[in-house]
Amino acid sequence: MISVTVVFTQTQAQSQTAPAAPATPLPPDAAQLKQQIRASIEAARDAAREAAQAQREAGQQQRVIVGPNGITVGGSVPGQPGTVFVNPGAMDHIIPSQVVDMTIAFFIMVAVMVIGWPIARAFGRRIERRGQVAALDAGTMEQLQRIEQAVDAMAIEVERISESQRFMARLQRDTSAQVLPGAESR
Numbered sequence: 180m181i182s183v184t185v186v187f188t189q190t191q192a193q194s195q196t197a198p199a200a201p202a203t204p205l206p207p208d209a210a211q212l213k214q215q216i217r218a219s220i221e222a223a224r225d226a227a228r229e230a231a232q233a234q235r236e237a238g239q240q241q242r243v244i245v246g247p248n249g250i251t252v253g254g255s256v257p258g259q260p261g262t263v264f265v266n267p268g269a270m271d272h273i274i275p276s277q278v279v280d281m282t283i284a285f286f287i288m289v290a291v292m293v294i295g296w297p298i299a300r301a302f303g304r305r306i307e308r309r310g311q312v313a314a315l316d317a318g319t320m321e322q323l324q325r326i327e328q329a330v331d332a333m334a335i336e337v338e339r340i341s342e343s344q345r346f347m348a349r350l351q352r353d354t355s356a357q358v359l360p361g362a363e364s365r
Contacts, residue, residue, distance in 0.1 A: 207215070
């Protein structure tokens with residue numbers, strides 16, 4: 180922004196006579212006032228042109244780098260800070276899409292490890308248990324041995340009973356064969 184300063188000056192008429200008591204200043208007439216305002220405006224315009232020209236020359240001397248995504252960096256004069264201009268849409272693509280993809284993949288991998296690791300361990304334990312026989316305590320083993328001996332004893336007794344039935348059936352068949360031939364002799 181350019182500021183304009185208007186300065187009003189009054190001129191005194193110099194007389195050739197000896198200075199008298201100070202006179203009250205007379206207000207400038209309209210033509211003089213108009214002339215002074217025009218001169219002040221013209222001086223302000225000249226100063227603004229000179230400042231713009233100096234700024235353009237300084238800008239040409241500074242190194243300007245236009246980076247990706249509309250970021251402009253102005254070089255600095257030694258001892259003064261540099262300038263960075265960022266366009267409104269420049270921050271939209273500041274992070275490459277590959278970085279976003281890798282970040283998402285990393286967090287998915289962490290989630291799979293946190294959730295999947297205990298599930299995999301439980302599944303592995305279940306598979307290991309299928310191949311193993313459950314360990315029994317000593318009291319249960321003794322009971323199983325007694326039951327096994329009792330079943331063996333019963334099997335032997337059933338075999339004896341079936342043997343005796345076969346023997347009895349054979350005796351009955353033999354006795355009935357002897358009786359029949361005698362029955363014909365009567």
